[in-house]
Amino acid sequence: MVRLRRLLASSPLLLALAIGGCADESGGGGVQSEKMNTIRSRGKLVCGVDGKLPGFSFLGPDGSYSGLDADTCRAVAAALFGDPAKVEYRDLNSSERFAALASGEVDMLARNTTMTLSRDSAGGNGISFGPTTFFDGQGLMAPVASGIRTLKDLAGKPICVESGTTTELNLADRMREQGIAYTPLKFQTGDQTYAAYLGGRCVAVTSDRSQLAAKRSSFPDPAAHVLLPEVMSKEPLTPASVNGDPAWSDAIRWTVFALFQAEELGITKANVAAKLAEAKANPNQADLRRFLGVEGDFGKQLGLPADFVVKVVGAVGNYGEVFERNVGTGSPLRLERAENRQWNKGGLIYSPPFR
Amino acid sequence: MTPEPRAIPWWRDRRVVPWLVQGGVGLVVLVVIALLLGNLVRNLTAAGLLLSWRWLGQPASFDVAESLIPFDAAMPYWRALLVGLVNSLRAILVGLVGATLLGTAVGMAAYSGNGLVRRLGRVYVELIRNIPLLLQLLFWYFVVFLSFRNGTEALQLPGVVLAKSGLYLAWFAEGWRWQGPELVNGVWQAPWRFSVEFAALLTGLITYTGAFVAEVVRGGIAAVPKGQWEAATSLGLHWGASMRRVVLPQALPVIIPGLNSQYISLAKNSALAVAVGYADLYSVAETTLNQTGRALEVFLLLLGAYLVIDLVISLLMNGLNQLVQIRER
Structure with a gap:
């Protein structure tokens, strides 16, 4: 009961607020957000x-x-x-x-x-x-020493990719378009993906180009890795x-x-x-x-x-x-x-x- | 004069009441299930996601890293999922055999006369079973297997080569010629090649499950009365023969039921393969889900597949259990 009475007591206040709000809206010429x-x-x-x-x-x-x-x-x-x-x-x-x-x-x-x-x-x-x-766009990163410079160089090679992303699907589409066979190694998190790449298990890793560059900047030797010129998707x-x-x-x-x-x-x-x-x-x-x-x-x-x-x-x-x-x-x-x-x-x- | 026995009212009749209670509980369960299912169907219909299996026939358009059956991206989703299932079954089967052999050896080692062997077995069991399996898998893959080198710098043992590109094993080539791994143009070739992902997953599963199997085996041996050991020894049997001919056969009825649950755990734990990049059923299903958005169907398939695998293991083990029971005469 107390709660109800309190609610009733405050209702004129609520009403006033509502009316006040309306008045402000109709009266002010400014932007309402x-x-x-x-x-x-x-x-x-x-x-x-x-x-x-x-x-x-x-x-x-x-x-x-x-x-x-x-x-x-x-x-x-x-x-x-x-x-x-x-x-x-x-x-x-x-x-x-x-x-x-x-x-x-x-x-x-x-x-x-x-x-x-x-x-x-x-x-x-x-x-x-x-x-x-x-x-942005999806790209590929490979070690400079690997000599890989285009998608074609990746034929038959393992590529690290994060599973559950559009990245994985774009990679499959582009490789099929060009008729290049490859081995996708899928990991559940970005950390595992880049760890496997740095461990040398894959010859390349794929993600948004900006993200590859960002991860590269935290590698022990960023200059040893190169972004391939190919862009595989649009990522605005x-x-x-x-x-x-x-x-x-x-x-x-x-x-x-x-x-x-x-x-x-x-x-x-x-x-x-x-x-x-x-x-x-x-x-x-x-x-x-x-x-x-x-x-x-x-x-x-x-x-x-x-x-x-x-x-x-x-x-x-x-x-x-x-x-x-x-x-x-x-x-x-x-x-x-x-x-x-x-x-x-x-x-x-x-x-x-x-x- | 004894009072005439009154007719028992039905609500106190022991022949009726249990049926009523059972029926009532059953009805409540049915209603709850119907409500839940109805709600699910209603929500799925509203979201336009009612169960549909037509997507299974569409081209998968993604690749799978390794496959025992022929597969390419133009094949349908069901084929990709089958590839994953075959990969999972391969890991589970090899894992079961490996874990059994390792576990039995370590379990028997607990009764060895050699103190060093006994203590080594103890250390292995306590070390392995107290560390989470996921950590062990990541350790085997990222720390151990990815540290091997390729080409001439690979780890070479007789008949076995461990490289970053895979595990190469000697086997009989055509004409029963023993064929070891060999280096051709800087790339290892061998009759049998396993990916390092598969090798890391198996190593992790076998060592982990092996520790639990060892404890089950040790418990089974402990259940055999000491008198049996003494009797075997007094007959002049040495340790190995006593174990093999007298103790183990009597321990089996105790060991098998315990093994059953370890085997089932191994099958379920194989789904952790995704952490080390092995293309098992779960990994393929995840990609499928990402592409098709059919979450409910994909998970129903996954649940069904693991349920069937585990039920089959359970069934086989129960059959085995019947065989080894001691027949009282």
């Missing part, structure tokens, strides 16, 4: 990452995360709060990730996740994908949020686009303050003024601060800087930009206009 309200009131972004993949998201010895995916989380936090440190990372394995996103345990995923039809569709995993931050690694909150999806999408656009405009972490000053001083630079939020209300339209681009670039730099720092030729992963160059340099990185 339940998710963004939750994140703001919580004071930090909860971001789902892999956590064990060097170059993408990797928990360093000092307790901080580094990598391209981790920087995506940081960029979104900077856009929301103006502070890239307001992120809580959650390590998720590949089977947990979609459930964690759907249940709201994480606000977004930046976990080297391939965008596919079944993951995107409402009848499938029902995920809303943002812009692809890394165009893409940040994602749950369906049903378009404003939140848009905020993530345009934060990532801001990273792309900043590179195109030559705005870097180092010169963003100078560029902002330049835009403020010169009313003729309309594009730059709109992009940096000096003019217009792009930020407000997204439900973000007007100067979110300045905060994002100031926090992590532009896309090119993020790439080079984490996975580029100067990093331990030593990956070429390849497909991940800007569109005007022959790549696939393309931001729609900020207009």
Whole structure:
């Protein structure tokens, strides 16, 4: 009885809240997003990452995360709060990730996740994908000393592969297409797969090219292993949020686009303050003024601060800087930009206009 | 005057009540099963996943590392699963024989007059049976078998070559000619070749199960009265003859039922093959599941296969048990 009475007593409060909520919705011209309200009131972004993949998201010895995916989380936090440190990372394995996103345990995923039809569709995993931050593909790695340089060299040889992945199936398809017989050695975990490869049981190991490069960077002698030029599949690694909150999806999408656009405009972490000053001083630079939020209300339209681009670039730099720092030729992963160059340099990185 | 015996009411009738109770319990069990099955079918129908076996005939389009029967990626799924089953059965059969021989030897060693042999047997049993099998398999594969070299640097024993590419054994070639492993263009050739995955799995299964078999055998021998040993010795039989002709035959009726459960464990443990990359039934089924998404059907097949294998082992062992029972005259 006590419980019931308490409930009744509190019901006017609930009613008031509901009415208040309605009034706010009808009255305010701003963006309504339940998710963004939750994140703001919580004071930090909860971001789902892999956590064990060097170059993408990797928990360093000092307790901080580094990598391209981790920087995506940081960029979104900077856009929301103006502070890239307001992120809580959650390590998720590949089977947990979609459930964690759907249940709201994480606000977004930046976990080297391939965008596919079944993951995107409402009848499938029902995920809303943002812009692809890394165009990947399945590749093969072999020891330099083995002399293996193409798929044909692998005829009749054992290849290590993780079972239960699309990798295993792509390998079978490509080898059949080319009429090459081979021996697949299947292991249940990545650790066992790479241990067997390093043990010399297989002459090659196959996985996403970025993952091979990441694992190679942790080998005792990374220079002794080479990635074959063949690419066996398309793996666009893409940040994602749950369906049903378009404003939140848009905020993530345009934060990532801001990273792309900043590179195109030559705005870097180092010169963003100078560029902002330049835009403020010169009313003729309309594009730059709109992009940096000096003019217009792009930020407000997204439900973000007007100067979110300045905060994002100031926090992590532009896309090119993020790439080079984490996975580029100067990093331990030593990956070429390849497909991940800007569109005007022959790549696939393309931001729609900020207009 | 004795009171007239009253008719016993049916709810207190000992001929009726047990039937009613049995019937009632049976009915409850049936209803629960029906509810569960109905729920399963309803959910599967809603998800469009009602049992279907048509996929078994579609091309598997994946390769299997080793196979005793001809197989290529264009063959159907049932054929791939059969390859896995044959690989599993091969590991189980060889494992059973190996574990029995090793276990019996170590079990008998516990009664040896040689103290060193006795203690070595003890150390082996205590070391092996107290370490998880999965760890042992990983140890045999990654630490032992993957440390062998290829080509001329391989470990060469008379009639046996251990290389990273496999285990090569001598056997009779055509015309009953004894043919040892030989190096042809830097690659070992031999009448019998086993992959290191198979070798590691077998080594792990045999040493692990062998330790348990040894304990069963030791227990069986301990159950034979001491007088039998003394009688055999007083007849002038030496240790080996006493063991073989007097003690072991009397120990068998005690040993066989214990062996049964060890054999069944070995068959079930063979599914750990996936950890060392051996293409057994479970490994092939996992790939099949990944490709087809038919989780329920694949697992039903897996459960059925292991159940049948274990029931057959159990049946054979029970038959053997009948044979060795001591007939009282």
